[in-house]
Amino acid sequence: MTTERKWSVGILTMIAGLLLLPILATLVYSFATNWVKTILPASWTLKWYGQLVTNSDFMTATINSLIVGAAAVVVAMVIFLPVIFYINVFDERLKAKVRYLMVMPYAVPGIVLVTGLVQIYGNLPIPKLIFLILIITALSFPAFYQSLDNVFMSRDFRGMFEQARMLGERPVSAFVHVILPNIKTGVFVAMLLTFTTGFSEYVITNIFLNGDYETFKIYMYRLMKANGNANSVLTVCYFGLLILVAIILMKLSGKDVKAGK
Amino acid sequence: MDDLLTVEQLNIGFNQTQVIKDMSFGVKKGQLTSFLGPSGSGKTTVLRAIAGLNKHIKGHIRLAGHDITSLPPNQRNIGMIFQSYALFPNLTVADNVAYGLRVQRRPKAEIIKRVDHMLELTDMMTKKDAYPDELSGGQKQRVALARSMVLEPQLLLLDEPLSALDAKIRVELRNQIRRFQQELGITMIFVTHDQAEAMAISDDILIMNDGKIQQQGSATDIYERPRNMFIAKFIGNNNILDGTTLRSLGCVVNEQRQHVIRPELFTFDNGQPSGATQDNRHSANAEVISIPGVVESASLLGDRLEFTFATMSGPRLKVKQLNTCEHPEVGSHVNVLLRRDAVTPLVEA
Numbered sequence: 001m002t003t004e005r006k007w008s009v010g011i012l013t014m015i016a017g018l019l020l021l022p023i024l025a026t027l028v029y030s031f032a033t034n035w036v037k038t039i040l041p042a043s044w045t046l047k048w049y050g051q052l053v054t055n056s057d058f059m060t061a062t063i064n065s066l067i068v069g070a071a072a073v074v075v076a077m078v079i080f081l082p083v084i085f086y087i088n089v090f091d092e093r094l095k096a097k098v099r100y101l102m103v104m105p106y107a108v109p110g111i112v113l114v115t116g117l118v119q120i121y122g123n124l125p126i127p128k129l130i131f132l133i134l135i136i137t138a139l140s141f142p143a144f145y146q147s148l149d150n151v152f153m154s155r156d157f158r159g160m161f162e163q164a165r166m167l168g169e170r171p172v173s174a175f176v177h178v179i180l181p182n183i184k185t186g187v188f189v190a191m192l193l194t195f196t197t198g199f200s201e202y203v204i205t206n207i208f209l210n211g212d213y214e215t216f217k218i219y220m221y222r223l224m225k226a227n228g229n230a231n232s233v234l235t236v237c238y239f240g241l242l243i244l245v246a247i248i249l250m251k252l253s254g255k256d257v258k259a260g261k
Numbered sequence: 262m263d264d265l266l267t268v269e270q271l272n273i274g275f276n277q278t279q280v281i282k283d284m285s286f287g288v289k290k291g292q293l294t295s296f297l298g299p300s301g302s303g304k305t306t307v308l309r310a311i312a313g314l315n316k317h318i319k320g321h322i323r324l325a326g327h328d329i330t331s332l333p334p335n336q337r338n339i340g341m342i343f344q345s346y347a348l349f350p351n352l353t354v355a356d357n358v359a360y361g362l363r364v365q366r367r368p369k370a371e372i373i374k375r376v377d378h379m380l381e382l383t384d385m386m387t388k389k390d391a392y393p394d395e396l397s398g399g400q401k402q403r404v405a406l407a408r409s410m411v412l413e414p415q416l417l418l419l420d421e422p423l424s425a426l427d428a429k430i431r432v433e434l435r436n437q438i439r440r441f442q443q444e445l446g447i448t449m450i451f452v453t454h455d456q457a458e459a460m461a462i463s464d465d466i467l468i469m470n471d472g473k474i475q476q477q478g479s480a481t482d483i484y485e486r487p488r489n490m491f492i493a494k495f496i497g498n499n500n501i502l503d504g505t506t507l508r509s510l511g512c513v514v515n516e517q518r519q520h521v522i523r524p525e526l527f528t529f530d531n532g533q534p535s536g537a538t539q540d541n542r543h544s545a546n547a548e549v550i551s552i553p554g555v556v557e558s559a560s561l562l563g564d565r566l567e568f569t570f571a572t573m574s575g576p577r578l579k580v581k582q583l584n585t586c587e588h589p590e591v592g593s594h595v596n597v598l599l600r601r602d603a604v605t606p607l608v609e610a
Contacts, residue, residue, distance in 0.1 A: 159347035162314050165334040166341045167361035167412070181351045 023239060030232035048233045058234070061219035062241075065199045068133060068215060072198035073191050075137040080144050081187070085179065088152035089161060095149075102142040110203040117208055128209050135208070136198045143193035151186030188253035192246055199242070265290035265448045266311065266416055271320035273306055273472075280306050282472045284320075288416070288465070293442045293449045295459035298469035299495065304452045307469075308418050311450070312341050324415060340409035341418040344425065346401040348393040354404050355380065355389040361412045379407040382441070399430040403437070410441065419451045423458065435462050456496055460484065468492055485523075489609040493521045498567070500524060500578050507604060509574045511550045518606045524567065524581040526603040529589055530596040551596045552578075556589050570597055 001009075030048055032041030052058050087094045121131045157179060164174035180187070202217040211218065216238060224231045264287030273281035281303050288294045296304040309315040311322055313334035322330045329337050348357050355376055362372045380386045383403040393401060402422055409417055419438070423431045439462040442449050453459050459466050460480040468475045468483060468491075476488040487493040493501050500523075504516030514520055530551055554572040566588055568580040580597055582588050589595045 155350065156343070156345040156347060159343040159345045160349060162312075162334070163341070163343060163347035164349075164360075165314070166312060166339065167408070168335045168364035170333075170335060173364075178349055182349070 026232045026235045029229060030236045032229065048227075048229045052230055052233045052237070057214070057219060061214050061216045062237075064213055065216035068129075068136060068201065068205070069195040069198035071133040072137045072140060073194045075133060076140060076144050076194045077187075077191070079137070080141060080190075081148070082175075084145055084148045084152070085157075085175065088149065089158045098145065102145060105139045105142060111207075114204045114207045117204070122208075129213060132205060132208055132213075133198075135204060136201050137194070139201075139204075140194040140197040143197065144190040147190035147193060148183065148186045151183045155182065157182070185253045188249040192249050195245060196242060200238075263290055264288060265325055266450075267321075267323045268307070268311070269321040269323070271307065271310060271318060271322070273303075273310060273315060273318050275317070280472050281310070281318075284472070284474055286467055286474055286477060288448065288450060290448050291446050292464035293439065293451060293462055294465040294467065295451045295453055295463040296467050296469060297453055297456060297459040298475075299454060302469040303472040304454075304469055305420055306472075308341075308420055308450060308452050311416070312339055312418055313337050314341075338414050339416045339418060340412055340414035342402075342405045342409055342420065342422050344421045346393070346398075346405045348401055348404055348408075350393050353390050353392055354385055354396070357393070357404055358407045358411055360408060365412075375411050379411040382410075383407045383437075398426050399434055402426065402434060406438065406441065410445065410447065415448065417447050417449045419449060421452050421454070423453070423455075431458070438462065468495065470495070486605055487521055487607065489607055490519060493519070493607060498524055498579055498581075502576060506576050510552050510572060510576070512599075512601065512604055514604060515606060521605045521607060522578075522599065522603055524579040525565075527570070527578065527580040527597045527599055529580070529582065530598045548602075549598050549600055551598050553594070553596045554578075556591050556593050556595065559588070559591050 028041060029035055031044045031046070033043045033045045033047070035041040087098060117131070117135060121128070124131075160178050160182070161174050164178040165171065169177060199215075200217055201215070202221070205213065205215050206218055214222075216234075220231060220234050220238070223234055266288040267285075268287070269285050271281055271284040272279065284303075284307065296307065298304050306315060310318045313329070313332060318330070320330070321328055324337065324339070349360065352360065358376045358379055359372050362375060367375075376389075377386070380389055383406060385400065385403050385407060388396060388400060388404075393404070396404065405422070422438070423434055426434065435458055438449075438451070441447065442462075451459070451463065460483075463480055465477065466480055466483055467477045470491050476483055476492050478486075483492065484496055487496055487499070490501065493499050499521045502510075502520050502522065504514045504518055504520065507514045507520055508516060512520075552572050554570050557569040557571045557577070559569075560567045561584070562581075564584050566582050566584055568582070568588075570578045570580045572578060578597065
């Protein structure tokens with residue numbers, strides 16, 4: 001191993017350690033009965049897990065977050081995917097404009113954004129949850145776009161789409177049968193990032209819905225004030241759930257994809 | 262022979278720029294027609310309009326007498342091969358070739374039979390279970406050909422299909438394309454910017470520039486009788502001389518016109534010292550004129566040598582000779598011989 005490589009591996013290991021340590025500590029704390037003055041907990045228990053899964057608030061918050069995450073994925077797939085395909089395949093000049101759009105969610109602070117949203121949509125006779133899903137979908141656009149943009153640059157998708165048309169396919173069938181199987185990996189990454197954005201959202205959900213719709217993150221915040229151990233359990237569940245979703249999506253994206261094997 | 266495809270007054274514009282200007286031409290059934298021209302001349306734009314991939318067009322496109330101008334690509338019965346091959350990477354070679362037949366919902370037994378036949382024809386049978394990423398450029402292009410030919414389209418369009426391949430494979434594959442075209446009797450339109458490629462395989466060539474057809478005809482017609490200055494410059498490496506210059510060299514020609522002399526039509530007069538035929542070259546009746554001068558440079562082009570020959574009266578000539586014959590040294594004073602009928606006047610400016 002060269003010196004440069006040793007340095008690189010060392011720095012990467014250090015960063016990985018820094019990131020993993022709090023998660024590991026949270027995991028340990030979730031199994032601890034009492035952990036105050038010792039390096040490791042004095043004793044271990046599954047009590048916090050048992051308490052949490054039997055708590056109806058936990059289940060409600062989890063389901064609420066799953067609804068927001070899944071709905072954001074569906075909306076993004078229906079709206080963003082065809083648009084990103086069109087931009088990449090037929091009108092690349094629009095890409096420059098899209099870059100401005102991508103900066104928007106980062107340029108406007110969440111609190112400013114939510115104040116504006118309450119002002120504009122707060123009194124409309126349409127369920128606020130619908131607005132929340134649309135807003136979260138919009139916020140996930142940069143991640144969704146970037147995941148697919150990289151994939152679209154990897155092959156001549158325009159040629160493939162047009163070739164499918166020349167072989168007798170209608171536009172929608174050409175997209176479903178030819179384009180979709182070949183952008184599968186990018187689509188699943190985009191879905192995962194959108195789901196994560198939706199599932200983890202806190203600021204907008206809390207203020208825009210005025211606490212009426214308790215999601216996983218809002219419940220987590222509430223629990224943090226009451227019981228540290230239970231909150232650790234919730235954090236572990238949160239990571240566990242996201243890892244599970246990621247594994248499912250990775251399995252799905254790996255299936256049948258032979259290209260580049 | 263009837264035209265299978267007729268294009269009438271085709272006009273195509275993008276962003277207020279007229280790319281194709283009032284273009285009309287015909288493509289004969291069972292022939293291989295090439296669209297030849299430099300980059301940006303409009304070849305691919307016209308090809309895509311014929312395929313139905315270019316919607317914003319004016320004019321009429323007829324295939325076998327039917328107006329297909331407004332038909333979508335999947336209803337035209339036209340095949341197309343793209344420069345990038347456009348193979349579907351998630352499908353095997355056999356599945357790529359079978360794709361169009363599956364879209365047409367043909368019986369399974371028929372699909373297998375036709376796909377196997379096409380893979381045999383294109384010599385891809387051993388790779389039928391391979392994925393596109395496992396194939397070489399030439400193999401990919403053969404799969405693309407098989408995929409389009411298996412549908413037996415009325416017309417097959419090839420958009421610079423060989424441009425991404427190396428020189429040796431290009432020659433092999435262009436001969437294969439010609440063989441398939443002749444064996445299966447397919448009408449093909451072949452887009453290329455390579456004049457040698459077009460001349461080697463085409464029955465008919467359309468030379469395009471600036472969105473217009475400059476000349477249509479056989480390879481011989483175009484090579485021997487270029488119509489205008491653009492073609493004279495684009496095809497071959499011609500000597501283009503005006504009438505006055507040619508007269509100064511001893512040719513009796515129309516002084517108002519430009520003239521073309523192909524470099525291979527000159528021969529070195531090795532037996533005569535420079536200037537010995539000075540009297541003959543001014544004779545209006547002489548069939549061969551002799552032009553004295555100096556060999557300025559010689560470049561080896563493999564099977565040929567290209568010389569720059571500075572004439573005594575001023576103009577420099579390009580002279581090409583087969584690399585087999587004796588040729589003069591650089592700096593030597595010699596005469597070049599030229600048959601009077603080798604001077605071709607351009608019809609247009």
